[in-house]
Amino acid sequence: MTFDATSAKKFLESYNPRDYPSIALTVDLVVFAVTDGVLNVALVRRGGHPFKDALALPGGFVGPEESAIQAAGRELAEETTLDLGRLPVHLEQLATYTSPDRDPRMRVVSVAHLALLASDGTSLPKIAAGSDAASAGWYPVHDVLRGKEMAFDHATILGDGLARLAGKMEYTTVAARLLPEEFTLTQLRTVYDAVWETTMAAGNFTRKMTPRLHDTGRKSRGGAGGAPAALFTATDLHIHPPLTKPQAPGSPVTPE
Amino acid sequence: MTFDATSAKKFLESYNPRDYPSIALTVDLVVFAVTDGVLNVALVRRGGHPFKDALALPGGFVGPEESAIQAAGRELAEETTLDLGRLPVHLEQLATYTSPDRDPRMRVVSVAHLALLASDGTSLPKIAAGSDAASAGWYPVHDVLRGKEMAFDHATILGDGLARLAGKMEYTTVAARLLPEEFTLTQLRTVYDAVWETTMAAGNFTRKMTPRLHDTGRKSRGGAGGAPAALFTATDLHIHPPLTKPQAPGSPVTPE
DNA sequence: TAAATAGTGTCTGTAAGACAGTATAAA
């Protein structure tokens, strides 16, 4: 990487820090996990002003030597006390929120990330409150969004995170990242039902998904009566053509 | 927005500017337009180090009082000397690039945006070189990506921008944003061919797209022989189920 | 006319949606 002192100086002239107020770079996390057929999000209850006592997304500052995704992974590890190196956690950048007045204290640019935690469907990972949070816990996503009382622009971010997940599930097997490494088709279908708030037909779901998954050959113990289901692992294959989320009634396909 | 001086002070304690080097917030623009069946991107030739003489995406700093998308719109207007208030230009956030060493001079966090300029297919909007650029012009996207000699991480950004556009064209009518307000189905098909580097069958394309567009009732003058085509305008409808980009041969649908 | 383009019709194969039926296991 070659550049000389003159050009660096010229750059710093065009970028005069006096003209630009100090910018804080943060990450906000939209962390999802499924239990009992419900999609949950990890939220913290704010301990201080502004938005004291309101629900907020967990997050933190991006360190000087790390990228945003690295900061997101670090915060996630701190918060969940999970070993991210071993756990297959899905983490991706969502969007960046830059409105100058989104935080009344100073200019805070936040790179939101979407994280999917594996869960067996009956219990959720423990999460710990961060520095600025009084308490942390899991909340049903759809309920929270219908209530829409959140700190800063976090309701928007959460909505964007849900939309990203719901959309991506149409054409990828990313829903499997919300399940243990080996899972049954019924478990996977439960994830779709939870995120899309629908009820997928079991038979057709099996027929469509099976060619996109890898059959381990093993069977699950039938938990509550019924035949043991085959255990699958996810592949990184795209679903083509996509799985179609059932059209909401009243959303027209043809104009006028 | 209520917060007191104490909490603001506490926040500034947890965010100690001394611990965080000054951050420059910029936007980079991926500006697309189609001519003669080819997808083009607006690039500048860098005038100074680093990456002197290399191709780069246009961009600039985000002002203290504006959001990233506002900065992107402003830069786009300056660069193209287009009246964005009147022109139906599609502008959306793409992704944010935060690697600490992506710019050797200082920490530059760049929020990339995707812009689609309307074009009649035979000429491209004039673009002007910015401050740090020696010259600006249009370049064929696919050629540039195959060559892959660009400044900073701009080849990655350009690739992400193309992927975003190509993907979104499967399930929205966003391709129409690369055309004048009224367009024919052949023009629209040309856009798909240019972006996807395919050849869509004309008859089937008509059958699939027509219900998603609004027929103005008017007809285009047949330019070079042939029947006059109907003129359509775009709707904001989703294409459901999506238009499928023909599978590249060799990309398997079933695992193993 | 000839040539070029627009748009429709038709055939075929695949797959989605609906749902019945069968197999496997636990209580």
Add this chain to the structure above:
DNA sequence: TTTATACTGTCTTACAGACACTATTTA
């Protein structure tokens, strides 16, 4: 046995892909 679950089979309908054919214009 009863019940619950996992899967498979079948039928119908929709539509994508391929492609022929007609219609409408310019040269």
